[in-house]
Amino acid sequence: MDKLQILYNNKIDKVTDIIYSFCPTEEGLQQTVIDAMNYSVKAGGKRLRPLVLLETLKLFGGEEEEAYPFMAAIEMIHTYSLVHDDLPAMDNDKYRRGKLTTHAKFGENMAILAGDALLNYAYEIMSDAVMNSKYPKRAIRAMQTIARKAGIYGMVGGQTVDVENEGKEMSIDTINYIHNLKTAALIEGSMMAGAILAGAKAEEIDIVEKIAKSIGVAFQIQDDILDVTGDTNQLGKAVLSDEKNHKTTYVSLLGVNISKEHVKRYSRDAIELLESLNKDDAFLKFLFVKLIDRDK
Numbered sequence: 241m242d243k244l245q246i247l248y249n250n251k252i253d254k255v256t257d258i259i260y261s262f263c264p265t266e267e268g269l270q271q272t273v274i275d276a277m278n279y280s281v282k283a284g285g286k287r288l289r290p291l292v293l294l295e296t297l298k299l300f301g302g303e304e305e306e307a308y309p310f311m312a313a314i315e316m317i318h319t320y321s322l323v324h325d326d327l328p329a330m331d332n333d334k335y336r337r338g339k340l341t342t343h344a345k346f347g348e349n350m351a352i353l354a355g356d357a358l359l360n361y362a363y364e365i366m367s368d369a370v371m372n373s374k375y376p377k378r379a380i381r382a383m384q385t386i387a388r389k390a391g392i393y394g395m396v397g398g399q400t401v402d403v404e405n406e407g408k409e410m411s412i413d414t415i416n417y418i419h420n421l422k423t424a425a426l427i428e429g430s431m432m433a434g435a436i437l438a439g440a441k442a443e444e445i446d447i448v449e450k451i452a453k454s455i456g457v458a459f460q461i462q463d464d465i466l467d468v469t470g471d472t473n474q475l476g477k478a479v480l481s482d483e484k485n486h487k488t489t490y491v492s493l494l495g496v497n498i499s500k501e502h503v504k505r506y507s508r509d510a511i512e513l514l515e516s517l518n519k520d521d522a523f524l525k526f527l528f529v530k531l532i533d534r535d536k
């Protein structure tokens with residue numbers, strides 16, 4: 241195995257430990273919702289968002305411990321979005337990552353509550369971090385950025401446009417709008433929070449936002465490509481509803497080959513911007529290539 245791949249595996253283990261260390265442990269009569277939260281967070285996943293948050297902080301010479309609570313928070317926000325996205329009222333998926341989805345395991349009511357609880361818990365963790373940070377102003381800006389990118393001008397906004405257009409023909413502009421908000425925004429929030437926590441300059445944070453946008457969009461187009469070409473027809477996506485079969489995607493509009501070219505172009509843009517920062521970016525570059533070349 242090559243050196244960067246070993247480094248990647250070790251980093252994912254470390255990121256996972258950090259996330260687990262912030263998971264709720266206290267017990268009470270509300271144990272079921274706590275179990276559902278922990279089940280959802282611990283069900284696996286690539287841990288992409290907390291990893292890029294940490295790596296961006298390191299790129300700008302930040303202090304690692306400052307990132308930890310934000311890494312856990314961003315993964316909880318991401319997890320809540322998946323739990324809610326899988327609900328019968330949204331995508332109605334029974335499996336994710338080869339495991340039962342939260343509502344399939346704990347019931348719809350508990351999945352709604354677990355998503356709500358994860359979102360609240362994320363902000364509790366981040367506001368604790370603001371109070372304990374050596375750099376509270378940076379920490380509050382990082383929290384504000386994450387809030388904006390996860391909310392109506394970010395992920396929730398993108399999901400809204402997606403849901404409203406379900407089953408309809410969409411233009412490539414609408415698809416790009418959805419990708420930017422639903423997928424790229426949270427990756428932008430993650431990388432920007434890392435840069436902010438490290439004390440990066442405003443111009444640098446702007447570049448980081450652009451890098452994350454390109455990577456986020458490339459990541460989503462790749463997801464669409466894998467839906468038709470990859471090994472995604474396992475448990476998780478075994479049963480496609482009629483609506484999903486008729487879904488307009490980047491690939492259904494432009495075809496696999498053009499979509500693949502666009503993934504390459506967005507990744508190249510991201511890597512050029514990353515290089516323009518003149519930092520030790522070897523691992524982030526490796527990570528970007530890995531995310532884009534992934535087969536699941």
Ligand code: GRG
Binds near residue numbers: 285286288460
């Ligand atoms: C319910 C507010 C709300 C939002 C849902 C995340 C999302 C928005 C929907 C999930 C469906 C989807 C394909 C979203 C695009 C983003 C994406 C590819 C999410 C999956 O992220 P990964 O691949 O997941 O990082 P893992 O399992 O690795 O954590």
